[in-house]
Amino acid sequence: MAQRLAPKLATKYKLPQSQLEEIFAYDEAERLKRQELSAKVAHAAQQRYSNCRCDWEAVAQELDMPLLECLDLYDASQSSISPRSFPKLVDWPDEELQLLQQFVNKNFNSMTTKEWRLVEIYMNVKQVDCSGAYTLISSKPMSPEVADLISKYREAGLKWKDIHSRFTIYSTHDSLRASYKLFTRKPHSMPETGKKYIKWTEAQTDRVRELIQKHYMPGSVKPVADIVKAEFPEKTENQVIGKIRQIVYRAYIPYSERDDVKRLVDKYGEDWDRIAQELQITTKHVQHTNGGVYKHEVGQKLNRTVSACKNAYFSTARSNRLQSSADHTEVVSREVCEQYHKHKCVDWAQISAAVGLSQRVCLEANEFNEGKSHWEYDPDAFSQEMADRMTQFIKSNYPYPIPVNYQAVSNYMWIDKNDCYKMAKLLDGEIDWTRELKERVVALRKQGMTYKDIAKRIAPTCDHKRLSSMYYRFKNPRTMKLLSLDDKADVKELKTATS
Numbered sequence: 001m002a003q004r005l006a007p008k009l010a011t012k013y014k015l016p017q018s019q020l021e022e023i024f025a026y027d028e029a030e031r032l033k034r035q036e037l038s039a040k041v042a043h044a045a046q047q048r049y050s051n052c053r054c055d056w057e058a059v060a061q062e063l064d065m066p067l068l069e070c071l072d073l074y075d076a077s078q079s080s081i082s083p084r085s086f087p088k089l090v091d092w093p094d095e096e097l098q099l100l101q102q103f104v105n106k107n108f109n110s111m112t113t114k115e116w117r118l119v120e121i122y123m124n125v126k127q128v129d130c131s132g133a134y135t136l137i138s139s140k141p142m143s144p145e146v147a148d149l150i151s152k153y154r155e156a157g158l159k160w161k162d163i164h165s166r167f168t169i170y171s172t173h174d175s176l177r178a179s180y181k182l183f184t185r186k187p188h189s190m191p192e193t194g195k196k197y198i199k200w201t202e203a204q205t206d207r208v209r210e211l212i213q214k215h216y217m218p219g220s221v222k223p224v225a226d227i228v229k230a231e232f233p234e235k236t237e238n239q240v241i242g243k244i245r246q247i248v249y250r251a252y253i254p255y256s257e258r259d260d261v262k263r264l265v266d267k268y269g270e271d272w273d274r275i276a277q278e279l280q281i282t283t284k285h286v287q288h289t290n291g292g293v294y295k296h297e298v299g300q301k302l303n304r305t306v307s308a309c310k311n312a313y314f315s316t317a318r319s320n321r322l323q324s325s326a327d328h329t330e331v332v333s334r335e336v337c338e339q340y341h342k343h344k345c346v347d348w349a350q351i352s353a354a355v356g357l358s359q360r361v362c363l364e365a366n367e368f369n370e371g372k373s374h375w376e377y378d379p380d381a382f383s384q385e386m387a388d389r390m391t392q393f394i395k396s397n398y399p400y401p402i403p404v405n406y407q408a409v410s411n412y413m414w415i416d417k418n419d420c421y422k423m424a425k426l427l428d429g430e431i432d433w434t435r436e437l438k439e440r441v442v443a444l445r446k447q448g449m450t451y452k453d454i455a456k457r458i459a460p461t462c463d464h465k466r467l468s469s470m471y472y473r474f475k476n477p478r479t480m481k482l483l484s485l486d487d488k489a490d491v492k493e494l495k496t497a498t499s
Contacts, residue, residue, distance in 0.1 A: 006465075012160075034073065037073050038073045038074070038078065039075075039078060039215050040063060040076055041059065041063065041070050041075075042071045042074060042078035042079045043078075044062055044063060045059055045074060045077050045081065046080065048062075048249045053123070053124045054081065054123060054124060054409070056071065056121075056122055057072060059469070062218050066214045066472065066475065067107075068107060068118060068472055069472075071121045072118060074121050077119075081124065081437045082119055083124050083125055083126050084124055084125050084126070084209045085129060086125055086126075086129045086133065089130055092133055096125075097133060100123055100125075100133060100134055101134065103119065103122055104119060104134055104318055108465070108467035108469070109463070109468070109469050111131070113127075116130060117130050119131075142179045142180060144182040146167065147180060147183050147184065149166075150163060150167075150176075150180050153166075155189050155269075160173040160176065160177050163176065184238065188203060198234065198235075200239075200243060201453050205243070205247070207231070208244065208247060209247055209427070210249055211224060212224055212248060213365070214246060215227055216244075221241055221244055221245065221248075224244060225240050225241050225244055228240045228244065230245075236405050247397055327487075328355070328357055328361060328362075328365040329365045329366070329367055331355050331365075332351065332355055332357070332361075332362050332365040332366045333365070333366050333367045334350060334368075335351055335355055336362075336366045336411075337368045337370070340368065340371060346362060346411075348362060348411075354432060360397060360408065363405075363407075363408035363411045364405050364407060364408045366407075366411050367407070369410075369416075369417075371414070372410065372413070372414050372415055372416050373414065373415055373416070374416050374419050374421040375413075375415045375416065375420070375423055376419065377423065377459060377460070379456050379457050382460060384460075386413070387423070387427055388428075390413055390420065390423070390424065391424075391427060392410075393409060393412050394409060394424065404424070406421045406424070411425070426459040426460065426461065427460060428460075428461070429459075429463070431462060433470055438470065438474045441454055441467065441474075442471070442474070442475065443473065444457070450464075450466040451465075451467050451468045452469075454467060457465050
């Protein structure tokens with residue numbers, strides 16, 4: 001038996017027999033340890049059970065363990081406690097509903113079956129009843145008056161976090177935004193007027209397109225929506241707005257038509273007005289207030305906007321731009337070096353004029369890095385103005401799906417390239433949870449700091465709920481199951497046969 005099993009397991013896992021036996025022994029020790037802890041938790045829960053619920057905070061304090069770890073170790077088969085059933089919301093006592101909402105909001109960022117199992121144990125109510133009740137009490141219905149106020153705040157430029165401070169009945173700004181979007185998508189006027197949904201005819205769509213071409217102003221749907229609504233009173237406001245958005249935002253050019261765009265860019269340069277005329281796109285020159293980008297109405301030939309032509313060119317000509325930047329590296333770098341040593345700063349407008357290239361090509365081509373500063377996140381000295389400046393540069397020059405050239409970002413900010421990359425990721429909410437960073441979080445928690453305060457020290461956009469989830473997973477790691485159950489049985493048999 002040993003001669004048969006040893007080669008089989010050694011080949012499968014590429015490990016010697018002695019190491020397989022060590023893994024088996026470790027796994028067995030961990031299983032026995034967890035089984036012992038599980039029995040302790042079940043016994044303590046039985047002792048703390050009263051009024052149809054267990055006092056899990058007292059259990060966690062008694063065993064000197066985190067609350068969620070106690071719930072995870074609890075084995076219902078070792079206890080006589082059975083979960084209650086509250087299939088309807090009216091069946092729930094008010095204090096139980098409040099406790100349910102507080103527990104979920106405090107301990108979990110996103111809910112899966114595993115998290116709802118812990119909620120079931122904590123509340124001593126069936127999992128399906130807990131999830132149903134929480135969904136109902138978390139989604140607050142929105143009134144037309146509140147929706148109108150939110151629309152005005154959004155038009156005034158307020159962020160969702162600022163708007164949420166005025167409507168604290170919603171638990172978070174995300175739930176407020178979700179309720180608002182759900183309300184604006186639903187045809188709320190239908191129950192009052194008794195109107196039924198009627199599909200737009202082709203003639204009606206053509207008429208809406210004509211009205212858009214005459215009256216649409218980029219950035220605001222409301223004025224043209226009022227005009228369309230007056231002409232089609234049988235349509236609801238949401239139907240009208242949806243139709244306008246459907247027509248206006250048909251923007252992107254398919255790959256089959258992108259060669260024409262590139263050919264015209266090679267011929268005229270980045271003269272988007274002239275390219276629009278060449279492609280027979282009628283131009284209604286309305287300068288957008290954000291970024292100075294000209295918006296153009298959709299023409300009959302390609303039915304595309306000039307902005308779409310611009311994006312199509314950027315995505316197809318990226319390789320040519322990179323090659324062009326590489327060709328000018330030596331010239332641009334030499335000019336930057338001379339100006340920096342002379343003035344201790346770099347004026348990219350002067351560099352562009354001196355070498356006869358655009359500022360963007362100069363920024364991408366320069367490889368002179370002397371004197372660049374470093375930028376590490378420090379919550380006490382963090383400059384939001386610098387962060388906004390870098391973010392605005394990236395959005396203006398490298399809109400999605402164009403990959404960001406961090407050499408250009410580094411030259412624009414005159415900050416180390418790697419530091420720019422790391423800061424951009426932090427501002428996007430991408431945090432590299434290294435072991436060193438996790439141990440730092442553990443140390444700060446031991447000092448008594450809250451998750452919100454720790455999150456501010458980690459990154460400017462760090463979410464404290466995700467931080468708490470990471471902290472729990474790091475403090476309570478799951479044992480990696482290297483061997484399957486069948487293979488563990490084979491190792492045990494091999495160990496018996498060789499002893």
